[in-house]
Amino acid sequence: MIEPFTAPFMARALAEMVLLALVCGPVSVFVFARRLSFVSDALTHTIFPGVVIGFVAGGLDGLFVGALVAGLVTAVVLTVLTRGARVSDDAATAVVLTAMFSIGVVLVSRRSSYTSDLTSFLFGRLLTVTPGQIAETAVLAAVVLVALLIGARALLFRTFDPAGAAAAGYRIGRLDLWLNVIVALVVVAAVRAVGTILVVALLIVPAAAARMITDRLAAMAVIGTLLIAGAGYAGLLASWTASLTYGIALTSASSVVLLLVAAYLLLIPVRLLRTRRPPAPVERNSPHERA
Amino acid sequence: MDSALQYDGVSVGYHGTPVLTHVDLDLAAGQSLALVGPNGAGKSTLIKSVLGLVPVLGGTASVLGVSPAAARGLAGYVPQTDTLDADFPVSARQVVMMGRYREIGWWRPARAADRRAVAEALDRVGLADRAGHRFGTLSGGQRQRVLLARAIAAEPRLLLLDEPFNGVDAVSQEAIAGALRQLTAAGTALVLSTHDLAVARDLADLVCLVNGRQWAVGPPAETLTVAKLREAYGDRGVLVEL
Numbered sequence: 001m002i003e004p005f006t007a008p009f010m011a012r013a014l015a016e017m018v019l020l021a022l023v024c025g026p027v028s029v030f031v032f033a034r035r036l037s038f039v040s041d042a043l044t045h046t047i048f049p050g051v052v053i054g055f056v057a058g059g060l061d062g063l064f065v066g067a068l069v070a071g072l073v074t075a076v077v078l079t080v081l082t083r084g085a086r087v088s089d090d091a092a093t094a095v096v097l098t099a100m101f102s103i104g105v106v107l108v109s110r111r112s113s114y115t116s117d118l119t120s121f122l123f124g125r126l127l128t129v130t131p132g133q134i135a136e137t138a139v140l141a142a143v144v145l146v147a148l149l150i151g152a153r154a155l156l157f158r159t160f161d162p163a164g165a166a167a168a169g170y171r172i173g174r175l176d177l178w179l180n181v182i183v184a185l186v187v188v189a190a191v192r193a194v195g196t197i198l199v200v201a202l203l204i205v206p207a208a209a210a211r212m213i214t215d216r217l218a219a220m221a222v223i224g225t226l227l228i229a230g231a232g233y234a235g236l237l238a239s240w241t242a243s244l245t246y247g248i249a250l251t252s253a254s255s256v257v258l259l260l261v262a263a264y265l266l267l268i269p270v271r272l273l274r275t276r277r278p279p280a281p282v283e284r285n286s287p288h289e290r291a
Numbered sequence: 292m293d294s295a296l297q298y299d300g301v302s303v304g305y306h307g308t309p310v311l312t313h314v315d316l317d318l319a320a321g322q323s324l325a326l327v328g329p330n331g332a333g334k335s336t337l338i339k340s341v342l343g344l345v346p347v348l349g350g351t352a353s354v355l356g357v358s359p360a361a362a363r364g365l366a367g368y369v370p371q372t373d374t375l376d377a378d379f380p381v382s383a384r385q386v387v388m389m390g391r392y393r394e395i396g397w398w399r400p401a402r403a404a405d406r407r408a409v410a411e412a413l414d415r416v417g418l419a420d421r422a423g424h425r426f427g428t429l430s431g432g433q434r435q436r437v438l439l440a441r442a443i444a445a446e447p448r449l450l451l452l453d454e455p456f457n458g459v460d461a462v463s464q465e466a467i468a469g470a471l472r473q474l475t476a477a478g479t480a481l482v483l484s485t486h487d488l489a490v491a492r493d494l495a496d497l498v499c500l501v502n503g504r505q506w507a508v509g510p511p512a513e514t515l516t517v518a519k520l521r522e523a524y525g526d527r528g529v530l531v532e533l
Contacts, residue, residue, distance in 0.1 A: 033379065150397050157389045160379050161370060164438075167342040168393055168445070169364020215380045215425045 004240040009127050013252065016129045016137060016193045017232025023141045024202040025225025026148055027186050029217055030179055032207035033159045038090065039078055039180065040203045042097040043187050044196045046074040049104035051121050051191060056107065060192075064136060067191050071184030074100070079177040124195030126236075126252045133192055140189035144182055151178050156217070194253040201257040202228055209264040212271035231259040293320045294353065295449045295480030296341060301350035303333070303340040309348055310336045313504045318497065320448065323471070323481035325495035327488065327515070329524055332502040334484035338451045341482065342368055355449055364393060367447030371454050372434040377427035383437045384422040387412050390444035412440040415473065417466040432463025439467055443474070450474060452483040456490050468494060488515055 005011050031040050047070045054066015074096070081092040108118050148155075157165040158175045166172050183203065190199040206224030214220055235256030242250040296318040304310040311333030318324050326334045339345040341354055343363035354362035367390075390412070391405045413419050416436035426434060435455060442450055452471075456464055471494060475481055485491055491498050491511060498514040500507040506523035507514045 153389075153392045153395070154397070156381075156385075157392055160381060160386070160389070161375055163339075163344070163370050163374065164368060164389070164441075166344055167364075167366070167368035167370075167451075168389075211380065216382075217380055217385075220380065 012129050013126045018229050019137045019141050020190050021225045021228035023144045024228050026221040028203050028207035028224050029220045031203050037204045040183050041200045042093045044200045045097045046100035047071050047187055048196045049100050052104050052107040067188045071188045075180035075184040079180050122195045122197045124193050124253045126193045137189045144185050147182055198253050198257050205260045205264050209267050212267035227263050231256050235259045295320050297353040299351045301352050302348045303336050318480050320480050321475050321478045322496045323475050324497045325491035326484040326499050327491050328501040367442035367445050367450040369438045369442045369452040381426050383424050386426050386437050387440045387444050390441035408444045412444040415470050416440045432459040449480045
């Protein structure tokens with residue numbers, strides 16, 4: 001069970017997954033609570049053209065910078081678009097998502113190595129992460145965790161009760177931007193390892209799965225982290241075993257995501273059992289009824 | 292006496308369109324004011340204007356001695372509980388702690404004093420034994436009390452409550468009324484919106500009758516009269532309770 005990870009590339013892949021688990025667990029709790037699943041999905045798609053432009057301009061190093069710039073720009077645009085409530089959140093987000101993704105496809109299709117480039121941008125290359133890339137992920141992870149820690153209380157208040165938080169003096173627009181930037185940074189950190197499409201699973205599934213077994217936010221973050229780390233380990237092991245023992249090519253990142261989704265499905269019955277309690281007491285004697 | 296709230300000929304509304312006009316209020320520390328009017332009269336908009344969340348379009352407004360925008364975060368606010376997600380994974384204690392967040396700031400962890408303030412606030416609304424319960428599992432009346440405890444924990448000098456007795460059971464109504472009387476006795480100024488005239492008569496020193504504009508303001512005995520209510524509400528809906 002440990003032996004495959006004595007191969008350096010497997011150990012690096014596992015280290016990358018553990019780092020991603022440390023940030024995605026807590027961040028996914030806010031994505032879940034703020035119902036930002038669709039916004040996260042949009043971010044992963046809008047970062048795609050940035051990734052392509054960065055890669056074309058500067059190779060693998062440019063990819064990182066391109067993703068970072070595209071992520072930050074999208075975070076700002078999405079915050080502004082969804083703010084005034086003049087357009088519905090969903091429609092605005094969907095327009096940005098499809099437009100940016102199409103631009104990315106147009107850009108990448110101009111290259112001769114179109115198919116393999118597209119595959120690696122969309123699904124990542126977990127097994128080829130370098131020590132330098134792990135270091136980048138670690139720095140981003142630290143930045144994200146500090147930003148989340150500073151903003152945690154305000155973000156919690158805003159998520160639970162926007163009007164109450166605004167009345168207490170919090171600037172809602174700035175808090176929304178804060179969280180969107182955090183999500184963007186996570187996507188950037190994860191993009192090379194698991195690709196722009198699969199990263200959304202790391203941002204949505206862990207908290208949704210953890211919510212099945214706990215009512216506490218802190219516990220959700222911890223369980224989410226453990227789920228990603230566990231799925232990372234088991235997914236890498238599965239893809240190693242499949243290819244070495246059975247000669248089946250199993251993409252490691254997709255194995256990780258599939259295992260994460262499997263954990264989610266397995267926890268659904270737990271949720272159903274937990275919520276089978278008597279209904280809340282019906283209230284009588286309201287002043288209006290008495291009057 | 293300190294003026295907690297002073298409005299002179301104020302209009303409030305959204306995007307430059309007034310929702311409520313001709314508002315004249317003068318509320319001192321320790322006084323309570325009931326905003327009475329039908330649904331859509333502008334009660335919530337008036338409350339949000341005091342909180343600095345809806346702009347004052349005309350007239351002069353002063354909240355705790357400064358403009359509403361400058362006073363933002365100083366006044367306490369108790370929203371209607373049905374505006375909140377009952378599935379949200381927070382405990383009653385965590386919700387009340389939100390009232391301490393401004394005091395705690397961004398960096399430091401909650402101290403013993405914060406935890407004590409939270410416990411005391413929950414005790415004041417009679418929910419000390421429910422601190423660990425998830426907010427959404429409490430009854431509507433208990434959730435309303437938790438939100439009141441959150442406001443109490445922030446120790447505001449002016450507290451605004453949006454329909455605090457809406458859909459609230461008798462036990463919770465008594466607990467809320469008791470906590471509000473304690474607050475005014477300690478010098479907190481209160482503004483609460485209601486369409487329940489009995490609540491206004493029992494709890495308020497002043498009643499402000501609104502419906503698109505302010506129709507009357509003064510002690511309950513002078514404002515909650517058939518003639519004044521008929522003027523404010525139109526001919527419909529006044530027969531209840533009189």
